[in-house]
Amino acid sequence: MPVPTEKTLFRNVSILDSTGADPYPGDVLVENDRIAAVGTVEPSRAEGARVIEGRGRTLMSGLCDAHTHFTWNNSADLDGLGTMPVEEHLLFSIESARTYIDSGYTMCLGAASAKDRLDVVCRDAINSGRIPGPRYLANGPEIAVTGGALIKSITKFADGPEGMRKAVRELVELGVDQIKLSMTGEEITGTQHAEDTYFSDEEVAAAVTEAHRRGKRVCAHARSAESVKMCVRNKVDIVYHASFTDAEGMDMLEANKDWVFVAPGLNWLVATLYEAESFGFPQEAAEAVGYKKELDTAVEGLREMHRRGIKLLPGGDYGFAWTPHGTYARDLEHFVELLGFTPMEAIISATAWGGEIMLRPDELGKVQPGYLADLLLVDGDPLADIAVLQDHAKLNYIMKDGRFHKEHAADDRTPPAPQVAADLVRDMAEPVVAHRP
């Protein structure tokens, strides 16, 4: 007996397909969990489909955050990540997962979990349909050597090559998808400095070899010049931050750009430098400990990486009080404003390259036939105003696996918005009132 096909037709949308092509008008047909046709859809093929009238809105892939912490709990200090009881922490993590998909993120790469199994449990609950959330690759607690932890209470300590192998084995046994090495300091700690490197080459090599032997990838908190080179030498798959990459490290990244990803976590630097005063960390203090120097140095290096074609992905370490969950798309704005990405390049890095970092480049991150139907219908043009992706109200429809996570109630209840106040308060990309409370 044939299984009935569930169909959804997005009609008259502006298709931003993440191939690099300019957006073009057309229709997109979804059958069950996949995109079946893009551009022109034969009426017979769309027969029986639920029709979403796009009215020129932008249809694009769901976004990817390459540096996600479901368990970072919007704390105003580092220690707050470790002091939350496990029951509340699980609840918070579930809420984070939902916030990601509410924000248009359908792909997330876990960059460390504050407690052993929170990431793994959330991933499994999402995959089984028990809670809403993005596709997620789960992590465990980050591994640090003695004397090198950023936050002791959320760290898995290991020393020496054998210690690393054992730690990796234990995390693999928990069910993680990747391993996190915390290789350098972080200035906000006051004691662990960004340009200090705590791991040895032998320790990194042992951890990576063991993880890869088990089919797991490795990512690393690597701010110092030496740590970036250590990552590339030892085949760490994803380099986080890379703030102080030197000329040699730059050449190494370029020579290995076919496999290595860099996710700088830019918003952490920007917000910690300029926007944390309300939480007791004024700009003067941030500058004094080195965040201005780090941001300036990182931006210069990241621009050079972009010029050389090294894959940079957005993903901002969100989950502190001044970088709270739900503000993730600000990273795309930083890529445009600070790194010189065009809006198209920023979107490709957050979608098509997101599919690559999720290890599913042939089915995630593009609006193409055969790809999984993880889609956003955006009331606006992200190429004209990348900040539109930060406004959840503009994400009219959010689809994952061919099923709607969010639908735009106004489409069913009201006709197109009248042109009230259209001369004065309007979306930059759409001839309609920008906000209808």
Next chain:
Amino acid sequence: MTLLICRTCPRYDPRASGEFGRRLTAAITEIAPDETGATVAIRNVQCLGGCPVDGVAAVDGPQKARVRFTGLDESDATAVLAAALAHDACLTGAPDDWEIPAELADRISSVTFKRAPRSQDGDDGAPRPDPAGSPPGP
């Protein structure tokens, strides 16, 4: 121009969370038709990070400093709209480059500076203030 309004404030009062954004947005939408010759894109963003003093909005724009205000309510709608217009009309967005409405002058809680991509001649392409004037930034 872009006016960012927090859709979460007050973050630490879950029962009232979101009220500020709805009220300020409605108030600005109501008064905007009385102004002339300007457009403003309102972005209702999840948070602007000024939570301890709730009622947070910011003015922003490409390659301009983002200026954040805290302690606002809907009675500040006229001043906030004026701030958005003045910010849009200036070159850098830095607070000393535009006239901040008096009601908001002591409610700036952060200024976020940006850097433009560098061109090959080393010029970063960012708008420059008048050399005779005050430099932007702290």
